[in-house]
Amino acid sequence: MRRPLQTSTGAVTVAPLLLVDLKTDAGIVGRSYLFAIARQHLKPLAAVVEAMAEMVKGDAVAPYALERKLRAKYTLLGVHNVLLFAMAAIDMCAWDALGQALGEPVVRLLGGEPRPIPAYNSNGLGIQKIGSLTNEATQLVAEGFSAVKLRLGRPSAAADIEALRAVKRAIGPKVTLMVDFNQALSTAEAIRRGRMIDEEGGVLWIEEPIRADDFAGCAKVAQEVATPIQIGENFMGPEQMAQAVSARCCDYVMPDAQRIGGVTGWMRSAALAQGAGLEMSSHLFPEASVQLLAVTPTGHWLEYVDWADPVLRSPVEIRGGMAVGAAGPGLAMQWNEKAVRKYAL
Numbered sequence: 001m002r003r004p005l006q007t008s009t010g011a012v013t014v015a016p017l018l019l020v021d022l023k024t025d026a027g028i029v030g031r032s033y034l035f036a037i038a039r040q041h042l043k044p045l046a047a048v049v050e051a052m053a054e055m056v057k058g059d060a061v062a063p064y065a066l067e068r069k070l071r072a073k074y075t076l077l078g079v080h081n082v083l084l085f086a087m088a089a090i091d092m093c094a095w096d097a098l099g100q101a102l103g104e105p106v107v108r109l110l111g112g113e114p115r116p117i118p119a120y121n122s123n124g125l126g127i128q129k130i131g132s133l134t135n136e137a138t139q140l141v142a143e144g145f146s147a148v149k150l151r152l153g154r155p156s157a158a159a160d161i162e163a164l165r166a167v168k169r170a171i172g173p174k175v176t177l178m179v180d181f182n183q184a185l186s187t188a189e190a191i192r193r194g195r196m197i198d199e200e201g202g203v204l205w206i207e208e209p210i211r212a213d214d215f216a217g218c219a220k221v222a223q224e225v226a227t228p229i230q231i232g233e234n235f236m237g238p239e240q241m242a243q244a245v246s247a248r249c250c251d252y253v254m255p256d257a258q259r260i261g262g263v264t265g266w267m268r269s270a271a272l273a274q275g276a277g278l279e280m281s282s283h284l285f286p287e288a289s290v291q292l293l294a295v296t297p298t299g300h301w302l303e304y305v306d307w308a309d310p311v312l313r314s315p316v317e318i319r320g321g322m323a324v325g326a327a328g329p330g331l332a333m334q335w336n337e338k339a340v341r342k343y344a345l
Contacts, residue, residue: 008153008184022093030097091262099330116322120147147176153184194225
């Protein structure tokens with residue numbers, strides 16, 4: 001990675017990606033990728049994708065029908081975690097292939113129009129020394145952004161507040177700032193640090209302060225802390241998002257295309273967010289997210305990372321703080337085959 005990222009859960013120094021091609025008998029290739037978190041996960045992820053591929057071989061490229069079939073096949077195992085990731089990859093490939101067949105981007109297949117989306121730079125501001133933190137904050141804004149995200153979750157609340165103050169000074173009041181604890185805190189500590197952040201002011205949201213699936217605890221934090229609480233990157237499908245919305249555990253939501261179930265899962269979640277009146281942002285996967293947010297009624301912010309850029313011919317561009325997707329049909333993702341060979345494991 002261009003900028004290794006230290007979070008409260010550990011260091012992210014490489015981006016292990018599983019590239020997926022869905023080949024049709026019409027000669028069209030739909031593409032997507034999965035973020036495996038660690039290299040060791042690539043082989044098991046690939047094995048599940050390949051198993052599912054055998055189940056849909058010869059079927060029409062109809063994403064909703066494919067999803068229904070795969071969900072039925074995995075009823076007994078449960079559609080969560082690795083199984084859901086693999087299903088999401090196939091779903092995104094199918095939408096990409098369908099868009100190519102019709103000569104339209106996915107955003108138009110969904111009834112929308114391509115448009116720039118407000119984006120924040122999430123390529124840095126991990127847990128690090130104050131001096132390097134402020135330098136990196138300035139660099140991230142200089143890359144064309146008007147918003148950045150800071151990782152918190154240091155051993156002490158005082159150290160977190162010191163980092164927050166330093167970054168705020170470095171970027172100035174005109175730049176939007178989000179903070180992310182990456183599930184580091186207990187409910188009581190999240191309330192304590194959240195109130196400290198309230199007193200500092202100038203923070204758009206506090207992301208994942210406690211364990212991602214502790215909706216009762218998160219609801220308590222949201223009730224006690226004035227700064228909006230953001231969760232959602234770990235929602236396992238729209239069903240779990242519905243549970244979170246029902247628990248009133250957050251002020252914003254930010255599904256992840258891989259965990260929510262691809263394009264199909266995203267659209268169902270966008271309807272949930274609209275019904276609940278919750279602004280909805282994205283987590284990772286900017287290439288798909290820039291199109292999906294364009295048709296999301298409560299679309300909010302795109303999380304920009306450049307982790308897949310080295311293997312893409314035309315990555316997402318940032319213009320005036322806005323994300324602009326690559327032109328082309330489907331999801332407009334084409335592999336840079338030379339780079340793929342270079343980085344292949």
